Amino acid sequence: MRLAATIFVGIALTGTLHAQPAGPIALTLEIDDCPKPDEGLSQQELVKRGGERFDRGNTLYTQGDYTGSVKELVGAYCTIPFPSILKNIGQSYERLLEYEKAIGYLQRYADAITPQTKRESDCAVEPMSDKSNTLRRIEVLKRLEAHVFVETTPPDATVTVMARERRVAYGNSGKELLVGGGKYEMIIEKVGHKTERRAIEVKIGKPYTYFVELKKLEGRLSIQTTPSDARVFLDKRFVGVGRAVEDLPATSYSLLVEASGREEHVETIEVLPNRENRFNIELKPKPQFGRRQLIVFAGIGGAIATGSLLYAFEDTAIAGVGSLAGIGAGLLGSYLYLPEAVPLGTANVTITTSIAASIAGIATTLAFTDDQGVVEPVLGASMFVGAGAGYYFGNRTKINPGDAALLNTTMLWGSMAGIGFAVSFGAGRELTAGLVLSGLGMGTIGGLVMTNYYDISRTHAALIDVGGVIGTIGGLAAESIAYRDDQNTTRQEEHAANFALGGMALGLILAGVFTRNIDEPKVPITPALGTVKDASGASTSTLGFGGQW
Structure with missing residues (x-):
């Protein structure tokens, strides 16, 4: 049966048509702002126009154009405010997943049905029974939950949905959470990262997807170097000379400190959150080796010491041959048995103590006698003893x-x-x-x-x-x-x-x-890079100069 005929029946039974009063749902609907009908049209013409729009709305509903159906049905209702149109609008909104508006229109329809309401036709459902079914349908729709999906970077964060300090949903990012329609506070947390809080408003039964990038917690990194002209790199990024102070995300970094004539310092450091992480780096001088000079001295010292020892026979020929043998023995022995990496400090102190021991031996001997047959052997023995003591001392003390x-x-x-x-x-x-x-x-x-x-x-x-x-x-x-x-x-x-x-x-x-x-650094004034935060909390880089006087 066409709507026009039905409406005439409704008019005959109820008198003049009026828009139905608003129900308990405090939701503004399109029918609450209907334009005034053309005053020049008769009641019959209004019914005809409303019926045409109702038919178009039903056709669009059948074709799956629910948005167009809503538009036509709302126009029909504003022209001829017949209660059954409200139910059709609610069903269209239900297909659009706009459950809140669907509930609003279905509630308006249910509120319009009273025990005095007559059937629209002999084939129509009894009004109070239809009202009961509609109310049950409303309850089912109200229980529909919104589907909240949260994706985070990095993944595996915990997501908590709160309503007035009460937890209504809890889970991990990447998994769906179900909540009723309403306003909530969503809290996203992950160890080592700043907690994110967002106010969200979700509607009944609708899906929502949120993308959240979590920032790492920050800690202050403070690096001081010795010498003060050392260059500091963090993850291959230059950050300062002599010192570096930055606020950085709390994580691991590769630290490189280098300076001319010093060994590089490479270390993986951990910046802990909400604290100042201090590192004092002292670069060791590059190892210097003195094997060559010690071999040369072994040849010279071997010649002098051997010749002096053999002078005890008071025969210059024997002493001369002994000196030649001492050169060979000193050069060959040191070349074969000295380690490849003899520290320069050890080599220097070996030579110094050998000479000092020779001076001490000569002076001590001369305090008692000037007999060269005694002085010379003491000189040779002192050189050997001094060299051995110096080498042992240098190795033990790492001078x-x-x-x-x-x-x-x-x-x-x-x-x-x-x-x-x-x-x-x-x-x-x-x-x-x-x-x-x-x-x-x-x-x-x-x-x-x-x-x-x-x-x-x-x-x-x-x-x-x-x-x-x-x-x-x-x-x-x-x-x-x-x-x-x-x-x-x-x-x-x-x-x-x-x-x-x-x-x-x-x-x-x-x-x-x-x-x-x-021995002070050759660059008394050095550039210094840093970061500062403005009133809004945003970080910006700074460049300055520092030094010591």
Whole structure:
């Protein structure tokens, strides 16, 4: 039966048509804002126009165009507000999965049915029975849950849906959660990452997909290097010179610190969240090896020591042959048995102690006798003993080249001071030997003490030696000018020794003062990269300069 005929029946039974009152669902529907009908049309013309739109709505519904069906049916209802049209609109919205509007229209239809409502036709369902079925249908639709799917980067985060501090759903990202329609707070969490909170509003029975990128928790990384001109790289990214301070995601990083003349430091570091992670990196000097110079010295020292030992026979021929044999034995033995990687510090201290032991042996012997048949063998034995003791000491202490050079400097100039005082005093053999031993001993003790408080390079020690040599030469030159007319040989030697000692002391002191910063980094002002956060919390990079004075 066509709608027009049905509507006429409704008019006859109920009188003038009116829009039905709103039900308890507080939902704004399209029919709540119907345009006013054309006042120039008669009731019959309105019914005809409404019936045409109703027919088009039903046809579109059958064809699956539910959006078009809703539009036509709403137009029909606004023209001829007949209750059964509300049910048709609700069914169209149900097919569109717009369950809230479907419930709204079905509720309006149910509210419009009263015990006095008559059947639209003999074939129509009894109104109160249809109302009961519609209400049950509404309850079924209300129980439909929204399908919430959350995808996160990284995956396997936990998702919690809260409603007024009550948990209504819980699960993992990548899996579907079911919740009723309404407004919620969705909380996404993963260990080591910032917690994300989102306000969501879902409708009954509809699917929702959310994509959430979780940011790692941040920690502050602070790196300080020694030397202060070392370059710092993090995951192959340059971050600073001497120091680096950055706020970074809490995870593992590959740290590389490098500097000229130093061993690279490579380490995997862990930045822990919500704290300052401090790292103090001290780069070790690159290992220097002294095998070649030790082989050369072994040849020279072997010749001197062997010849001196064989001089005990007081036969220069035997001593000469022994020296040649000592060269060969020293070169061949050291070449075959010395390790490939003899540390430079060990090689230096071996040579230094060998020479110092020779000086000590000669001086000690001369304090008792000047017999060369005794002095020479003691010299040879002292060289062997000193070399062995120096090599053992260097290996045990892992002495660095700078400390070895410092010992060499203090022992050298201590011995030179002893010789200078001996000449200045015009001392005899015994006193000269004592002064030389005293100078050597004081230089040795002073060098050992200084190595505990100062860390200098070989270049630094060599420049101090140069200062001492220049000072000594300057002192001798000053003496020759001041006493050029003095022909007394004894006084000349005394004056020369005094001026040489004074020049040596002045040269060593000035060299120490002028070279005090030579081991400092060559870049006193260094660029510094960092990050700061603005008022909104966004990070930005900064570039500045820093240094030490």
